[in-house]
Amino acid sequence: MKAFRCRVCENDLYLENSLCISCGSALGFSRSERALVPVGDDGRYTDHTGATWFRCANRELAGCNWLAPAEGARCDACSLTRTRPSDDDAEGLGQLPAAEAAKRHLVIELDTLGLPVVGRDEDPVGGLCFDMLSSVDENVVIGHANGVITIDLAESDDARRERVRTELGEPYRTMLGHLRHEIGHYLQMVVVTPGPLQDRCRELFGDETADYQAEIDRHYSEGPPDGWEERFITTYATMHPFEDFAETFAHFLHIHDTVDTAAELGLVTVNPAGFGSFRDLVLGVWVPLSIALNQINRSMGKGDLYPFVIPDAVLDKLDFVASLAPAGPGGGEAT
Numbered sequence: 001m002k003a004f005r006c007r008v009c010e011n012d013l014y015l016e017n018s019l020c021i022s023c024g025s026a027l028g029f030s031r032s033e034r035a036l037v038p039v040g041d042d043g044r045y046t047d048h049t050g051a052t053w054f055r056c057a058n059r060e061l062a063g064c065n066w067l068a069p070a071e072g073a074r075c076d077a078c079s080l081t082r083t084r085p086s087d088d089d090a091e092g093l094g095q096l097p098a099a100e101a102a103k104r105h106l107v108i109e110l111d112t113l114g115l116p117v118v119g120r121d122e123d124p125v126g127g128l129c130f131d132m133l134s135s136v137d138e139n140v141v142i143g144h145a146n147g148v149i150t151i152d153l154a155e156s157d158d159a160r161r162e163r164v165r166t167e168l169g170e171p172y173r174t175m176l177g178h179l180r181h182e183i184g185h186y187l188q189m190v191v192v193t194p195g196p197l198q199d200r201c202r203e204l205f206g207d208e209t210a211d212y213q214a215e216i217d218r219h220y221s222e223g224p225p226d227g228w229e230e231r232f233i234t235t236y237a238t239m240h241p242f243e244d245f246a247e248t249f250a251h252f253l254h255i256h257d258t259v260d261t262a263a264e265l266g267l268v269t270v271n272p273a274g275f276g277s278f279r280d281l282v283l284g285v286w287v288p289l290s291i292a293l294n295q296i297n298r299s300m301g302k303g304d305l306y307p308f309v310i311p312d313a314v315l316d317k318l319d320f321v322a323s324l325a326p327a328g329p330g331g332g333e334a335t
Contacts, residue, residue, distance in 0.1 A: 001108070001121040001261045004036045015108075016196045018065035024278040026087055028055055029104075031076055031111070031294040037067075063097035066104065077104045080119050082129040084265075085136075085153065092134025098156035099132050103209075106183060109257055114326030116190060120147070128186055138176050145186035151178060170236075177250060184249030184321075185242060191324050192245075196296060204317050205248075206241035215240040231313045251308070252278070256322070262289055278322035279315045 004013040011022035013036050018027055026039040030053065039045050043055045053067035056075040061084075066075035078100065085092030110117050120127040131150045133140045140152035155161050155175050192201050193208065202208065219239040228232035228238045230265055237247035259281065262268040268285055275281040287310070294304040310318070 001105070001257060001264070001265045002034065006036070006038075008038055015105065016063075016065065018059070018063075027065060028053070029065050030067055031107075034108070034111070036065075039067075040326040043071075052275040061083055061093070061096070064100060064104070076117075076119075077107045078129050079121070079133055080107070080117075080128060082120065082148070083131040083133060084177055085132070085134040089134050089136060091136050092153055095134070095153035096132060097335075099175055100152055102179050103130060105176060106179045106253075109253055110183070112260075112327065113256070115187060115324070118190075126190065135185070142182070144182045147180070147186060147189070149186065151175075151182075158278070161293075165202040171234075171304075177254075180250035180253040181246045183253075184246035187249065187324065188242070188245050197324070200320065201245070202241070204320055205244045208241045209247075210240060212240055212242065229309065230311050233308060233310065233314045233317075242316070246291075248314065249321045251310075251314075252318055254306070255282060255318075258293075259285055259289065279319045280319060282310060282315060317321045 001015060004017070005011065006013055006020040006023060006025060006027070008025045009020060009023035011020055013020065013027070015029070015036070017036060019025070020027060026041075026043075027036045028045055029035070030037045030045070030047065033047065037045050037047075038124045039055065041065045046052045047053065051069075053069065054071045054073070056064040056066045056068045056078055057072050058064040058074055058078045062078060064075060064078055067076075068075045080103065081100070086095060087093070090130070107117055118127050120129045128147050128149070131148060132153055133150060135152050135154045138322055140154070141150065142152050143150050155164075155173075155178060161173055161175075174212060188201070188208075192198060216239060224232070224235040224238040228235060232238050232244060233249075233251050234247050237244040240278065256272075256278075259268065259272050263270075263272050268289060270285060272281055272285065273282065290306040294306060297305045
C-alpha cells in the first residue's frame with residue numbers, strides 16, 4: 001500500500017484518514033489520483049482537469065473517505081455494495097464500516113494490478129457486487145456466485161472471528177483475507193474460465209468441474225489428504241480446485257501488497273517490479289521479509305504475521321495467478 005502524505009503540511013497519513021491530525025485539513029481519497037487530497041469546507045475537491053468531486057454519501061454510514069462524482073452519490077467502492085443491513089439493525093450497521101474499509105483496500109489492490117472491477121451497473125448479469133449481510137437474525141454463508149460476493153459482517157468482530165479461526169484450526173483469518181479469497185473466485189470466472197488459460201489452470205489446480213458438494217462432504221468427513229503440505233498453501237485449498245485457486249490468489253494479494261508496502265516504506269531495498277516472475281519475488285524478497293516480520297511479531301508476544309510455508313508446487317500456482325495481472329508477473333510497480 002502506498003505511503004500517503006498530506007498535501008498541505010506533508011504529514012504522514014494512513015489510507016483511512018479523513019482528517020490530517022497535524023494541520024486539520026479535511027481529506028478525501030481520489031481513486032483516479034490514488035492519493036488523499038484536501039477537501040474544502042464545502043466538501044468538494046477540484047482535480048487538475050477541473051472536475052469537481054464530493055464526499056461519499058456513505059461517509060457517516062460506513063466511515064468512507066472516498067470521493068464521489070456527484071453530490072449525494074456513493075463512491076466507486078461503496079457503489080459495489082448491493083445489500084447492507086437495514087436501518088433498524090444497529091449491530092449489523094456497527095459492523096459495516098470495517099467490512100467496507102477492507103473492500104476499499106481490495107479495490108485499490110485490483111486497480112494497482114490492472115485487474116477488472118466491473119460493477120453491476122456496467123454488467124447487470126456478471127458484474128461484481130457485494131452483499132454485506134448481518135447474521136444477527138439469520139445464518140450468512142460467506143461465498144461467491146456469478147459475481148456476487150456475500151460477506152458475513154459478524155466477521156468484523158475480532159473476538160468472534162478469532163473464536164471461529166480457533167475452532168476451524170485456521171492459522172489466519174481476517175476480513176481482508178475473506179475478500180481476497182472471494183475475489184479470487186470472481187477473477188477465475190471472468191479471466192480464466194472459459195479461455196486459453198483454462199488448460200494450464202486445470203493442470204495446476206485440477207478439474208474445476210468436479211462435483212463441488214461431493215468434494216465438500218469428502219473434505220469435512222476425511223480432512224485433507226496425506227502430504228497436502230507439499231502441494232497446497234492451506235488445508236482449505238485441498239477441498240476443491242475452485243478453493244485451491246481462490247486460496248492461492250488470496251496469498252498472491254497478501255504477498256504483493258505487503259512487499260509493495262515494505263518497498264514504499266524503505267523496508268525493502270529492491271524494486272519489486274524488477275523481478276521477472278512472481279516465483280523469484282517470493283523467493284528473493286517475500287521469504288526473508290516474512291521471516292523477519294514473524295520474528296518482529298514474536299518480539300511483541302504476538303503470533304506469526306505470515307504463518308504459512310510455501311512449497312515448490314504452490315510457487316508454480318502463485319506464478320500462474322500473478323500472470324493474470326496486466327501489471328506483470330512480478331507484481332507491477334511499487335505502490
